[in-house]
Amino acid sequence: MTDATMDRPAAKASDDGELTTADGTPLAVSLRRSHAQARRRAFYLVLPLLAFLVITFLVPIATMMTRSVQNYEVADYLPTTTAAIADWDGTGLPDEAVYAAMAEDMVVGSENRTIGRVAARINREIPGVRSQMMGTARDIDEMSPPWKEALIAEDEGWANEEFWRLVKRETRTLTPIYYLLSFDFEYNSHGEIVERPEEYQVYRLMFLRTAWMSLLITTLCIVLGYPVAYMLANLPLRYSNLLMILVLLPFWTSLLVRTSAWIVLLQQQGVVNDMLVWAGVIADDGRFRMIYNQIGTIVAMTHILLPFMILPLYSVMKTIPKSYMRAARSMGASPLRSFVSVYMPLTVPGLAAGVLLVFILAIGYYITPALVGGDTGIFISNLIARAMQGSTAELKLALALSTILLVAVLIFYWLFNKLVGVDRLKFG
Amino acid sequence: MAIPNYAGPGERTWIWSYRVICALIFLFLIFPILVIIPLSFNAEPYFTFTPEMMNLNPEGYSLRWYDALFGSSEWMTSIRNSFIISISSTLIATTLGTLAALGLSRRDMPARNFITALLISPMIVPLIITAAALFSFYARLNLANTFFSIIMAHVVLGTPFVVITVTAALSSFDEQLIRASRSMGAGKFTTFFQVILPLLLPGVIAGGLFAFITSLDEVVVVLFLAGPEQTPITVRMFSGLREEISPTILALASVLVAMSICLLATMELIRRRGERLRGLTPG
Numbered sequence: 001m002t003d004a005t006m007d008r009p010a011a012k013a014s015d016d017g018e019l020t021t022a023d024g025t026p027l028a029v030s031l032r033r034s035h036a037q038a039r040r041r042a043f044y045l046v047l048p049l050l051a052f053l054v055i056t057f058l059v060p061i062a063t064m065m066t067r068s069v070q071n072y073e074v075a076d077y078l079p080t081t082t083a084a085i086a087d088w089d090g091t092g093l094p095d096e097a098v099y100a101a102m103a104e105d106m107v108v109g110s111e112n113r114t115i116g117r118v119a120a121r122i123n124r125e126i127p128g129v130r131s132q133m134m135g136t137a138r139d140i141d142e143m144s145p146p147w148k149e150a151l152i153a154e155d156e157g158w159a160n161e162e163f164w165r166l167v168k169r170e171t172r173t174l175t176p177i178y179y180l181l182s183f184d185f186e187y188n189s190h191g192e193i194v195e196r197p198e199e200y201q202v203y204r205l206m207f208l209r210t211a212w213m214s215l216l217i218t219t220l221c222i223v224l225g226y227p228v229a230y231m232l233a234n235l236p237l238r239y240s241n242l243l244m245i246l247v248l249l250p251f252w253t254s255l256l257v258r259t260s261a262w263i264v265l266l267q268q269q270g271v272v273n274d275m276l277v278w279a280g281v282i283a284d285d286g287r288f289r290m291i292y293n294q295i296g297t298i299v300a301m302t303h304i305l306l307p308f309m310i311l312p313l314y315s316v317m318k319t320i321p322k323s324y325m326r327a328a329r330s331m332g333a334s335p336l337r338s339f340v341s342v343y344m345p346l347t348v349p350g351l352a353a354g355v356l357l358v359f360i361l362a363i364g365y366y367i368t369p370a371l372v373g374g375d376t377g378i379f380i381s382n383l384i385a386r387a388m389q390g391s392t393a394e395l396k397l398a399l400a401l402s403t404i405l406l407v408a409v410l411i412f413y414w415l416f417n418k419l420v421g422v423d424r425l426k427f428g
Numbered sequence: 429m430a431i432p433n434y435a436g437p438g439e440r441t442w443i444w445s446y447r448v449i450c451a452l453i454f455l456f457l458i459f460p461i462l463v464i465i466p467l468s469f470n471a472e473p474y475f476t477f478t479p480e481m482m483n484l485n486p487e488g489y490s491l492r493w494y495d496a497l498f499g500s501s502e503w504m505t506s507i508r509n510s511f512i513i514s515i516s517s518t519l520i521a522t523t524l525g526t527l528a529a530l531g532l533s534r535r536d537m538p539a540r541n542f543i544t545a546l547l548i549s550p551m552i553v554p555l556i557i558t559a560a561a562l563f564s565f566y567a568r569l570n571l572a573n574t575f576f577s578i579i580m581a582h583v584v585l586g587t588p589f590v591v592i593t594v595t596a597a598l599s600s601f602d603e604q605l606i607r608a609s610r611s612m613g614a615g616k617f618t619t620f621f622q623v624i625l626p627l628l629l630p631g632v633i634a635g636g637l638f639a640f641i642t643s644l645d646e647v648v649v650v651l652f653l654a655g656p657e658q659t660p661i662t663v664r665m666f667s668g669l670r671e672e673i674s675p676t677i678l679a680l681a682s683v684l685v686a687m688s689i690c691l692l693a694t695m696e697l698i699r700r701r702g703e704r705l706r707g708l709t710p711g
Binding site: 035038039041042043044045046047048049050052053056057058059060061063064224227228231241243245246247248249250252253254255256257258259260261262263264265267269270271274303306307329335360363364365366367370371381384385388398399402405406409410413417421422425 | 442456457524528532536553583670673
């Protein structure tokens, strides 16, 4: 195949009995060399795409994810305080050295205009700190040591132990806080990890909802996809090719088109409600609410993801010889029994591929829930998108949520690769 | 699905109800897509069938939403933008993806499974994460809101499809043909262009079409990356669906459905040609 094997003359035995090529290199070395060359050649073909993806996809994602644990405000903008407070044991008020360091940092900070960023960072956890720090920083030039008395005289917030404990905690440049928030936990004033008050708990609920709705959608896809795939695989080709169009057309149609079609069908003045009213099933004032809620998301996403279930199932079912079922029947198995114990086990690879594909795609969905999900039918992605447009803190929370979602997706992707193999993925 | 002649009455009933169930599922798949086409000819600004339409009264139908679509410079600019983005990204994605697939299908490819998993990953990572990461990446390079960044992002999203389809086409490729061609004195390039490429072409074109439709249909990344200058149809459609819903969207949707039908037909032709070239004929 490669030039190495084609151009080199056949091996011959050298005097000491070892096999060598014509130029005297031992055959094993030459073979290894030629293998290495073939491997390099294969790799060079993949390299352009691999390099492209690493630079413009993998690295940006990894970089973004690391920002979810970064917490540099206090350490960067209060460097002297960070050093001084390390010796404080966290009980009572810190001593003069810490206050002096804080005063020094505030002088620098108000010159560089960085003090506001620290103030904003701490203000997120102790409201009122912003005005305390900004106010003191404005007057710092007129104050004199001893700093402890001077600062406390300026604003009694400086005598708050909780404030100092927070500063000490936030000197760490890595923080798990956004991950705690993602699971509805937070630090209390003593630095212990506690559950957030119930009225602030959103994210655990959202993760659970995303998971169960995705599971439901996957189940619906199995229920609807399995019989159809079976029919397509067992019909003569000329019929199944025609029916396949009914599966492939939705697959090829724009996601937005399909979502808008469901808006048209399901809204209260939409086609389905109109037909039901016309048929006398419901009264004109009793129209169903089928969209801008969970029903809308589930119906539209099942429709959109169904081809991803049918196609892998179909490609596996097509390879199952029909004689197997006939054999089972001839040996006395009932139709149901021969289907359940002979046919179904053989379809498991296709089923696994379909289930994992649909589930992986579903848990990261954004567009369809955003358009037809209302408030109750949205997924974690929609919350992430919303948080990304917010303040720095919200952005970091969004990044933590994204990381968790990504890890979940990657686990299922790994499973998919393990059970099915990415190289067996096929469309159409 | 012929009914076997040994089937009893119970089994016959079951097979018939099974056919009805499948028909309903096919209806569920296709009805939503077809229903928007007649609705796009609605004379009224509603998203439902008016009594005039139900009675097939010609006055219930009009082309006004198509006028609104093709007569609007905003929509036309967006359509142009979409095509600029999709065509450029498809060309790049197809080239990179085909090369990679050629490498991946070689016997000697090191770490094949891992690298394939990496190359397919853009298809798997939730789009919102990709979008946010690419936005902050290109914003730092001062390239956000440019065609360049959008095209590069769409290359990323399109390549998995090319890799998958071309690898699939290569899996049924008979390597003896290369040896045969070389043994008859063809050089490497002649072999590639005269033997490998024609057999591979169906897979390459199919992959390219997938990349094209993926780019044309992509919303989330462009929502982050596109400025007003680059707004493609999907972004305009997305905000249209969120804010004031006008049947103009249905007109556009119908045009897109017509385009999907054309693409599907092309795919089918290519598939048949590929089967013929390999000596397989649909039975």
